[in-house]
Amino acid sequence: xxxxxxxxxxxGTLPLLLGVSLLLFGVLHLAPxxxxxxxxxxxxxxxxxxxxxxxxFGLDQPLPVQYVSxxxxxxxxxxxxxxxxxxxxxxxxxxxxxPTLILGGTSFVLSLLIALPLGIVSAVRRYSGVxxxxxxxxxxxxxxxxxxxxxxxxxxxxxxxxxxxxxxxxTIGSNSVLxxxxxxxxxxxxxxFASVAxxxxxxxxxxxxxxxxxxxxxxxxxxxxxxxxxxxxxxxNALIPIITVVALDFATILSGAVITETIxxxxxxxxxxxxxxxxxxxxxxxxxxxxxSFALILSxxxxxxxxxxxxxxxxxx
Amino acid sequence: MAAAQQRGGTLTVGLGYxxxxxxxxxxxxxxDVQAAVVEGLVAPDAKANYVPVLATQxxxxxxGGIKIAPDGKTMTVxxxxxxxxxxxxxxxxxxxxxxxxxxxxxxxxxxxESKDGTEDISSIDTPNATTVVVNYKRVAPDFMSTLFTFGxxxxxxxxxxxxxxxxxxxxxxxxxxxxxxEFKRGQYVILxxxxxxxxxxxxxxxxPYLDGMIFKIxxxxxxxxxxxxxxxxxxxxxxxxxxxxQLDGVPGVKIVKNNVLSWQHLDFNLxxxxxxxxVNVRKAFAYAIxxxxxxxxxxxxxxxxxTVVVPVFSYTNPAxxxxxxxxxxxxxxxxxxxxKVGSDGVRAKDGKRLSFKIMAQAGRSTDEDxxxxxxxxxxxxxxxxQPDNKSGVAFRDARxxxxxxxxxxGWITSADPTYSVFFGSKGxxxxxxxxxxxxxxxxxxxxxxxxxxxxxAALREFQTELMTDLPSIPVTSNPSMIAVTEKLGGFVPNPTxxxxxxxxxxxxxxx
Numbered sequence: 001x002x003x004x005x006x007x008x009x010x011x012g013t014l015p016l017l018l019g020v021s022l023l024l025f026g027v028l029h030l031a032p033x034x035x036x037x038x039x040x041x042x043x044x045x046x047x048x049x050x051x052x053x054x055x056x057f058g059l060d061q062p063l064p065v066q067y068v069s070x071x072x073x074x075x076x077x078x079x080x081x082x083x084x085x086x087x088x089x090x091x092x093x094x095x096x097x098x099p100t101l102i103l104g105g106t107s108f109v110l111s112l113l114i115a116l117p118l119g120i121v122s123a124v125r126r127y128s129g130v131x132x133x134x135x136x137x138x139x140x141x142x143x144x145x146x147x148x149x150x151x152x153x154x155x156x157x158x159x160x161x162x163x164x165x166x167x168x169x170x171t172i173g174s175n176s177v178l179x180x181x182x183x184x185x186x187x188x189x190x191x192x193f194a195s196v197a198x199x200x201x202x203x204x205x206x207x208x209x210x211x212x213x214x215x216x217x218x219x220x221x222x223x224x225x226x227x228x229x230x231x232x233x234x235x236x237n238a239l240i241p242i243i244t245v246v247a248l249d250f251a252t253i254l255s256g257a258v259i260t261e262t263i264x265x266x267x268x269x270x271x272x273x274x275x276x277x278x279x280x281x282x283x284x285x286x287x288x289x290x291x292x293s294f295a296l297i298l299s300x301x302x303x304x305x306x307x308x309x310x311x312x313x314x315x316x317x
Numbered sequence: 318m319a320a321a322q323q324r325g326g327t328l329t330v331g332l333g334y335x336x337x338x339x340x341x342x343x344x345x346x347x348x349d350v351q352a353a354v355v356e357g358l359v360a361p362d363a364k365a366n367y368v369p370v371l372a373t374q375x376x377x378x379x380x381g382g383i384k385i386a387p388d389g390k391t392m393t394v395x396x397x398x399x400x401x402x403x404x405x406x407x408x409x410x411x412x413x414x415x416x417x418x419x420x421x422x423x424x425x426x427x428x429x430e431s432k433d434g435t436e437d438i439s440s441i442d443t444p445n446a447t448t449v450v451v452n453y454k455r456v457a458p459d460f461m462s463t464l465f466t467f468g469x470x471x472x473x474x475x476x477x478x479x480x481x482x483x484x485x486x487x488x489x490x491x492x493x494x495x496x497x498x499e500f501k502r503g504q505y506v507i508l509x510x511x512x513x514x515x516x517x518x519x520x521x522x523x524x525p526y527l528d529g530m531i532f533k534i535x536x537x538x539x540x541x542x543x544x545x546x547x548x549x550x551x552x553x554x555x556x557x558x559x560x561x562x563q564l565d566g567v568p569g570v571k572i573v574k575n576n577v578l579s580w581q582h583l584d585f586n587l588x589x590x591x592x593x594x595x596v597n598v599r600k601a602f603a604y605a606i607x608x609x610x611x612x613x614x615x616x617x618x619x620x621x622x623x624t625v626v627v628p629v630f631s632y633t634n635p636a637x638x639x640x641x642x643x644x645x646x647x648x649x650x651x652x653x654x655x656x657k658v659g660s661d662g663v664r665a666k667d668g669k670r671l672s673f674k675i676m677a678q679a680g681r682s683t684d685e686d687x688x689x690x691x692x693x694x695x696x697x698x699x700x701x702x703q704p705d706n707k708s709g710v711a712f713r714d715a716r717x718x719x720x721x722x723x724x725x726x727g728w729i730t731s732a733d734p735t736y737s738v739f740f741g742s743k744g745x746x747x748x749x750x751x752x753x754x755x756x757x758x759x760x761x762x763x764x765x766x767x768x769x770x771x772x773x774a775a776l777r778e779f780q781t782e783l784m785t786d787l788p789s790i791p792v793t794s795n796p797s798m799i800a801v802t803e804k805l806g807g808f809v810p811n812p813t814x815x816x817x818x819x820x821x822x823x824x825x826x827x828x
Binding site: 032034047048053056057087095096151155158159162165167173263267277278 | 504
């Protein structure tokens with residue numbers, strides 16, 4: 001892929017983003033309620049105060065006007081202020097993105113490191129005891145609810161054995177990396193568990209297919225060792241479909257893991273999203289969803305690039 | 318109590334919600350952390366009675382703190398501040414700060430959720446540094462449950478600032494026992510001792526006893542309970558009833574029951590549902606609901622109630638019309654009203670079935686469990702209910718606009734509740750479309766007099782009238798369960814919306 005092509009692809013995302021934003025804005029405002037309902041929940045809030053807030057946030061304007069002013073502001077980098085906290089949206093997101101990247105990134109790497117070898121072993125030793133065990137575990141991983149697994153592990157590691165903290169990102173007052181890792185173990189493993197389960201299944205089936213192809217049989221016939229056949233001839237081709245799956249999951253890392261972050265009191269994007277959703281904090285929600293859409297588009301692009309790198313037959317003109 | 322207080326130690330508290338701002342006037346929550354940092358002139362105590370804080374006494378007509386104008390239309394409230402009060406930065410706190418607070422909250426540019434009470438005030442005089450004279454436009458008996466009770470703003474740091482975005486919202490300056498050291502969003506707030514705190518204990522020891530407090534934000538209630546069990550959190554409130562027994566056995570942890578000022582109720586939508594316009598149908602509902610079974614399903618902690626005024630208040634009326642569980646009576650009333658049992662077991666009249674949707678807040682397990690009991694209860698009387706639960710803003714929206722057939726939920730109020738917001742025909746929280754001239758008149762009388770006897774009489778009659786008319790069936794009063802370390806002394810729960818942290822200076826940790 002050359003630079004012009006990349007530039008074209010990037011420019012092509014602009015109208016796409018604009019369309020997405022219109023959709024998101026519409027859906028958000030179609031949902032019942034508005035940001036001020038949180039305040040109205042308190043019996044001591046007067047209707048006058050509510051009216052004042054409505055004017056202050058521009059919520060009394062017609063929707064198209066609100067949308068146009070939002071778009072112009074957004075594309076000039078002015079993401080507005082959170083209605084809930086009155087702080088700049090950019091600051092709100094910047095603070096939460098780091099914990100999410102730490103948690104998501106760790107579990108992503110962990111998943112890759114476990115899922116790929118598992119899938120390969122499963123495929124190479126198809127219908128063996130090992131394959132059955134791995135298959136069983138991955139079905140368990142796919143079907144087990146995250147919150148239940150999290151509760152069980154908290155009970156075991158934090159309450160019974162007292163070797164890991166049950167929640168939070170750090171011991172208050174401590175800034176050591178070791179302390180962070182200590183807090184990271186449980187949520188990262190739980191997040192990774194589901195991905196490992198899914199990805200190893202993809203890896204297995206993709207590998208099984210490749211292993212049955214003519215060129216692999218030819219390689220075997222030439223007398224190459226099994227490991228050479230698997231790792232040099234088959235793996236590269238078997239990886240191609242995996243890249244799409246993994247790349248799309250990469251975008252969800254940026255959007256945060258809502259359940260895991262809530263259970264482990266992890267101060268990330270997923271929780272910010274839930275809080276903002278519960279409060280209909282439009283500016284934060286729009287920014288988060290736009291960032292999520294952009295991440296998805298970007299990871300698609302990355303997947304394409306990775307395709308070309310892994311398989312020289314694929315070329316973008 | 319005198320001998321054992323120990324000085325020092327840090328108490329870790331678990332909070333089940335994410336703090337939006339530390340400004341008491343603009344937060345969407347009740348303000349637990351704030352209550353330990355910012356003080357008002359008066360505050361409600363554990364029995365929901367107002368006691369003096371920054372003021373030397375609670376103003377009343379009898380002690381001359383409240384003066385009603387000769388024409389009976391306006392009033393003047395005088396507060397005398399304690400001498401020598403200081404903000405936690407060492408600057409003296411004066412009557413000017415009180416006046417500034419009113420002006421700042423009233424300012425239309427300040428986006429606050431609690432502006433209640435600001436419009437009732439015409440002016441504030443500050444004859445000297447410790448005297449505040451508040452001139453009211455009307456006789457406002459609920460003046461203490463608003464404005465200066467929440468907290469006072471420091472004029473010397475906030476004058477001319479934009480309160481919507483000022484750093485005050487992250488690090489409020491107060492006169493309370495503690496001050497904010499660090500606020501990390503989504504994670505924790507660290508409080509440390511305020512060296513200038515005004516209060517001393519009976520032996521002259523400078524308060525607070527604690528060196529500091531840490532508020533940890535843990536949104537998941539299961540995790541909150543886990544943190545109590547591991548000792549990572551030493552105090553947590555709002556423990557789900559289903560988990561109380563689990564925690565009760567944990568060594569070093571005790572459970573405290575806090576009878577909060579809340580009542581659970583089943584509301585009829587009187588705007589759109591014709592069947593509910595017949596008072597006998599509403600009464601049949603009341604007789605058919607087994608309140609004891611509702612309480613039992615929730616671990617037996619809630620108390621069944623007969624009126625919307627919770628038993629803590631002196632003006633609770635024990636003589637209201639009662640609707641004790643009586644299925645035969647319910648069936649009798651429905652038969653008489655023309656609702657006959659059909660072949661499917663559900664009553665019908667003129668081709669219309671007695672079948673409705675009932676809304677509760679999705680995810681609030683206590684309410685959802687109670688809802689199930691109510692559905693089962695009413696089914697026995699031939700009434701069919703289908704749950705239509707909503708969450709977050711969708712729930713609130715439906716509640717305010719009355720987009721439901723039946724609604725089950727609860728209210729929690731201040732120590733001085735204004736019932737007209739719930740049952741007045743123009744009440745902001747009256748989504749069900751209830752309107753009664755008689756109720757309006759009684760509430761207007763109760764909410765415009767300072768005479769306790771008159772107020773009690775009006776509120777008692779209001780309860781009788783409301784329970785006769787029955788737009789809303791009071792079901793139970795649900796306490797809040799608090800898990801707290803046995804080491805904590807001096808802790809007294811507060812039932813009002815001023816939170817448990819309204820008086821933390823006397824708390825201490827035994828080593």
